[in-house]
Amino acid sequence: MKIVILGGVAAGAKAAAKARRILPDAEINLYTDDTHISYSSCGLPYYIEGNFEDYRLLLVKSPEDFEKQNVHIHLQNRAVKILPLSKQVLIESLVTHEAFLVDYDRLIIAIGASPVIPPIKNVNLNNVFTLRKIEDGIAIRKKAESSKNAVIIGGGYIGIEMLEALVKQNLNVTLIEYAPTIMQNFDDDMSKLIQEQLNYIQEDRFTILTSEMATEFSGDNDGIKAVRTGTGKEIPTDFVVLCAGVRPNTAIAVDAGIEIGITGAIKVNERMETNIKDIYACGDCVEEKLIISNSKIWLPLGTNANKEGRAAAINACGGDEKFPGVLGSAVTRCLGFTMSMTGLSVKAANALGIETVFAKVTKDDKVGYMPDVNNITLKLVADKNSGKLLGCQAVGAGDADKRVNTVTSALLAGLTVNEFFHNDLTYAPPFSPTIDPLLNAAQILSEKFNSAV
Ligand SMILES: Cc1cc2nc3c(=O)[nH]c(=O)nc-3n(C[C@H](O)[C@H](O)[C@H](O)COP(=O)(O)OP(=O)(O)OC[C@H]3O[C@@H](n4cnc5c(N)ncnc54)[C@H](O)[C@@H]3O)c2cc1C
Numbered sequence: 400m401k402i403v404i405l406g407g408v409a410a411g412a413k414a415a416a417k418a419r420r421i422l423p424d425a426e427i428n429l430y431t432d433d434t435h436i437s438y439s440s441c442g443l444p445y446y447i448e449g450n451f452e453d454y455r456l457l458l459v460k461s462p463e464d465f466e467k468q469n470v471h472i473h474l475q476n477r478a479v480k481i482l483p484l485s486k487q488v489l490i491e492s493l494v495t496h497e498a499f500l501v502d503y504d505r506l507i508i509a510i511g512a513s514p515v516i517p518p519i520k521n522v523n524l525n526n527v528f529t530l531r532k533i534e535d536g537i538a539i540r541k542k543a544e545s546s547k548n549a550v551i552i553g554g555g556y557i558g559i560e561m562l563e564a565l566v567k568q569n570l571n572v573t574l575i576e577y578a579p580t581i582m583q584n585f586d587d588d589m590s591k592l593i594q595e596q597l598n599y600i601q602e603d604r605f606t607i608l609t610s611e612m613a614t615e616f617s618g619d620n621d622g623i624k625a626v627r628t629g630t631g632k633e634i635p636t637d638f639v640v641l642c643a644g645v646r647p648n649t650a651i652a653v654d655a656g657i658e659i660g661i662t663g664a665i666k667v668n669e670r671m672e673t674n675i676k677d678i679y680a681c682g683d684c685v686e687e688k689l690i691i692s693n694s695k696i697w698l699p700l701g702t703n704a705n706k707e708g709r710a711a712a713i714n715a716c717g718g719d720e721k722f723p724g725v726l727g728s729a730v731t732r733c734l735g736f737t738m739s740m741t742g743l744s745v746k747a748a749n750a751l752g753i754e755t756v757f758a759k760v761t762k763d764d765k766v767g768y769m770p771d772v773n774n775i776t777l778k779l780v781a782d783k784n785s786g787k788l789l790g791c792q793a794v795g796a797g798d799a800d801k802r803v804n805t806v807t808s809a810l811l812a813g814l815t816v817n818e819f820f821h822n823d824l825t826y827a828p829p830f831s832p833t834i835d836p837l838l839n840a841a842q843i844l845s846e847k848f849n850s851a852v
Pocket of ligand 1 (some may be wrong): 405406407408409410411412430431432433439440441442443444476477478479509510511512513530531532557648651681682683684699700701702703704730
């Protein structure tokens with residue numbers, strides 16, 4: 400059995416390791432255009448921040464580790480064409496520029512996503528970075544350590560993580576977001592709260608500009624010197640990090656006749672099969688099913704990529720494994736402030752035509768006399784007609800994510816708010832108040848739902 404894997408970060412590396420465990424005698428070759436494999440992109444902001452000195456701590460498994468398991472890793476080798484009829488892939492070496500064909504019995508596509516480069520004049524100036532790969536992290540950290548000012552374009556998860564990283568590197572940071580609020584995945588009231596609270600934490604070290612578009616970079620041969628915005632602001636800077644989102648890498652799949660879904664990412668079934676026999680796809684290049692609404696979504700997250708890589712490998716090796724989909728759970732932190740969510744926000748539910756009821760509470764995360772007590776604001780959302788829980792957003796300096804992680808199980812089980820309200824959560828003063836904020840929210844939501852029906 401010849402298994403060929405394209406891409407080797409989260410999904411591809413996971414698929415390679417799993418395939419080797421299932422089929423000890425299979426010939427497994429992994430081709431990637433990258434210089435590294437099996438690394439934690441998620442850790443890059445924390446490396447840039449200075450939490451640890453050696454970027455190699457981000458590397459999970461080396462090509463040598465794989466080679467010891469008889470998995471052959473081919474770095475800097477790009478797949479340029481898939482030939483499904485002859486079951487071959489055309490690979491081009493980025494070092495020698497030679498092209499050659501490799502045969503497969505099963506092909507696993509795990510070529511991920513790439514940063515969006517927004518249409519800003521002079522966007523190619525030196526010291527304008529994107530953050531995706533190990534080299535990006537090394538370059539940004541090096542520049543940050545010798546700079547005073549930085550601009551971040553985009554206020555989503557990665558932009559917000561870069562804000563923390565660069566503030567901790569003692570830079571004056573300006574974050575520019577064209578939407579009216581940062582962290583657009585959250586409902587607007589929660590996004591506004593996030594922004595207010597971040598400003599409250601450390602206003603003097605950074606500026607967040609919303610409803611503002613970076614339109615032009617200016618500089619010279621040394622690189623960028625300033626960012627101009629649509630409203631005429633001129634922001635001097637030593638470098639820029641573009642965090643304007645990512646898009647799935649699909650070109651070679653499209654070229655091979657592989658079907659693309661409504662989200663623009665590769666369409667796969669629950670077994671991670673594409674529409675072409677013996678070709679599987681996983682990770683940031685594929686779309687997922689959103690379990691709650693049974694609709695399609697593209698959620699390029701490391702946690703999904705790992706699970707999908709595992710499922711793709713099991714099925715490519717002859718097994719029968721299903722990846723049922725995602726809830727849309729995510730978490731991040733900025734300067735001690737946690738932002739976490741799962742399921743549908745009110746905004747997302749309404750966009751799907753679902754009417755909602757919600758409850759929002761701001762409470763202590765522990766008993767008030769504990770020295771490390773902090774606030775969290777929690778928004779619990781349910782379907783107005785059925786009472787079924789739809790999602791939860793929680794933000795604050797306290798333990799927000801553990802409340803969200805409790806709701807994920809309720810969403811998977813399809814619980815209504817009236818059922819969830821009886822949840823027997825743990826209690827002791829260092830961990831929560833006697834009645835957890837989540838149960839407070841559930842109680843209010845339950846009353847709202849019951850009085851509405
Ligand atoms: C800064 C940052 C922070 C993040 N933080 C989090 C987090 O906290 N939590 C979370 O869940 N997720 C996080 N993510 C997202 C997570 O890193 C990705 O979801 C994950 O890396 C996806 O893995 P993947 O293997 O599908 O794709 P990728 O990581 O994109 O890897 C694909 C690989 O394929 C290679 N490739 C592309 N085209 C070809 C080709 N034609 N031929 C050969 N090779 C090719 C690419 O060079 C790349 O090496 C973060 C991402 C970034 C950038």
